[in-house]
Amino acid sequence: MNFYDYSILTPKNEEVSMKDFEGKVVLVVNTATGCGFTPQYEDIESIYEKYHDQGLEIVDVPCNQFAGQTPGTDEEIHEFCTLRYNTKFPQMKKTDVNGENAAPLFTYLKSQKGFEGFGRGPKALAMSAMLKKLDKNYKTNPDIKWNFTKFVVDRQGNVVARFEPTASMKDVEACVASLI
Numbered sequence: 001m002n003f004y005d006y007s008i009l010t011p012k013n014e015e016v017s018m019k020d021f022e023g024k025v026v027l028v029v030n031t032a033t034g035c036g037f038t039p040q041y042e043d044i045e046s047i048y049e050k051y052h053d054q055g056l057e058i059v060d061v062p063c064n065q066f067a068g069q070t071p072g073t074d075e076e077i078h079e080f081c082t083l084r085y086n087t088k089f090p091q092m093k094k095t096d097v098n099g100e101n102a103a104p105l106f107t108y109l110k111s112q113k114g115f116e117g118f119g120r121g122p123k124a125l126a127m128s129a130m131l132k133k134l135d136k137n138y139k140t141n142p143d144i145k146w147n148f149t150k151f152v153v154d155r156q157g158n159v160v161a162r163f164e165p166t167a168s169m170k171d172v173e174a175c176v177a178s179l180i
Contacts, residue, residue: 003157006105008061009093011074016092018105021057023155025179027172028059028109030097032069032147033080040148041085043169047176048089054180055155058089061106063097066147070094097144106144109151113162114142123166154179 003026004019018026027047032038048058062077064070070077074094081087097106117139118124131138131145138145148165152175161175 001108003108003153003159006108008059008095008103008105011078011091011093013093016059016090018059018157021059021153022157024055024057025051025155025176026057026059026153027176028061028105028151028153030061030063030106030144030147030149031081031091032063032066033072033077034069035066035147037146037148037165040165040169041081041087043173045085045087045089047169047173048087050173051176051180052089056176056180060087060089060091061097061103062091062094063144063147064094065096065098065144069147097149109159109162110142110144112159113151115139115145115164116162118145118164118166121166127164127166152176152179 004022007015007017010016029044044058048056062070072080077094078091081091095103097103118127127146146165150163150172151159152161154160163172
């Protein structure tokens, strides 16, 4: 199977096929409304506005699996994002990204790009310290570690990059720009 064989649900339980994005660059991100990384919505929206007309699509999948940081309904999440960050890209239904109920799309993405570390800096050290307490083997499995993990898919459907929430949004934008 490949990227285009998967789909994800909208808040109205309508299926969105990744095949709809064939020939486009896609940024898939699991998000949260009450996380320290939530301000990344501003950067994601900026990237969307800058590159959407050139073929970028965002697949925003709210997830409540990380410290319960997305407690609201799909409608409340959408309202928060549009009012607070003026997001224009579509949001999908709140969905699990890890475990037995994980969306198959995320199982596939993780199989293509596993966890490679949090990088350097204070946020990276803090994430590593926190995850060591939750799962001493976190470095060896491909699971999503936290909110705002991003996958970049090229125009041919190849998963070309995975960015942890601690990655610079400038690096995410540079990756997207290189594929546009």
